[in-house]
Amino acid sequence: MQKPKNIIFDLGGVILNIDFRQTALAFAELGIGNFNEYYTLQSVTPLFEKLETGAISPDDFYDGFRHLAKMPALTNDQIRDAWNALLLDFPPERIAWLKKIKETYNIFLLSNTNQIHYDAFTQIYRRQIEDASFDDLFITAYYSHTLGLRKPAREVFETVLAKEKLPAGETVFIDDSLANVEAAQSVGLQGIHLPSPKTVFDIGL
Structure with missing residues (x-):
């Protein structure tokens, strides 16, 4: 691999520890035992796709989720807390x-996320690490809900490269999802797949 000048990091599973099982368990406690039918690392339903591309607001998402789950009595706070349960910690x-x-x-940072998670993990950062902006760690932090695009769409990577004027061959993308890494490679980026239990310390940069 050519030594890169630029690195684009994924967030969850690379910098922030996450565990989707915690969200599935939290929803199960609310009576929703099939959460994995709605959202996994590999596939999402249209409601979650809209949330993570910024097409709907958090309030619209909560309403949509109550309808999807056929549980009109769920409160916004219950849905929010269960949805955020997957967000664990930033190892110092x-x-x-x-x-x-x-x-x-x-x-740089490039993450599939949403406003609900963004509000939560930036608070986790301030509480666990330092009272400062998480985004300031990077030249630019790109999020799917503000880009209007979601990995593994090729357009996500093309957009970031164009905005930052980065040569693809001098740029490496690091993600815990193989599909996302392969999509990055398809537009000329160098790619590093970082599946659990590997961490950034195993990369050798």
């Missing part, structure tokens, strides 16, 4: 590592 050593490699590489 990963954040320290990011700050160190900023001295050598231009670093």
Whole structure:
């Protein structure tokens, strides 16, 4: 692999620890035992697709989820808390590592997420790491709900490369999803697949 000048990181499973099972369990406690039919790392239903591309607001999502689950008594807070249960923690050593490699590489973030999760994980960062903006760790942080595009669409990567004027061959993309890495490679990016239990410390940058 050519030594890159630029690195684009995924968030969940790469920088932020996540566990989808926690959200499935939280929804099961609310009486929704089939959450994996609505959302997994590999596939999402139209309602979640709209949330993660910013096509609907959180309030519209809560209404849509009550309808989808056929549970009109669920409150917004119950849905929000169960949906956020997958967000765990930012290991301090990963954040320290990011700050160190900023001295050598231009670093960016590209994450499939949504306003509900964004509000939650930025608060987790402030509470666990430092009272500062998580986004400021990067030259630019790109999120699917503000881009209007979601990985693994090729257009996501083409958009980031164009906005930042990055040569694809000098840029590496790191993600825990193989489909996302393959999509990045299809537009000329170098790709690193980082499945659990591997971490950024196994990359060798």
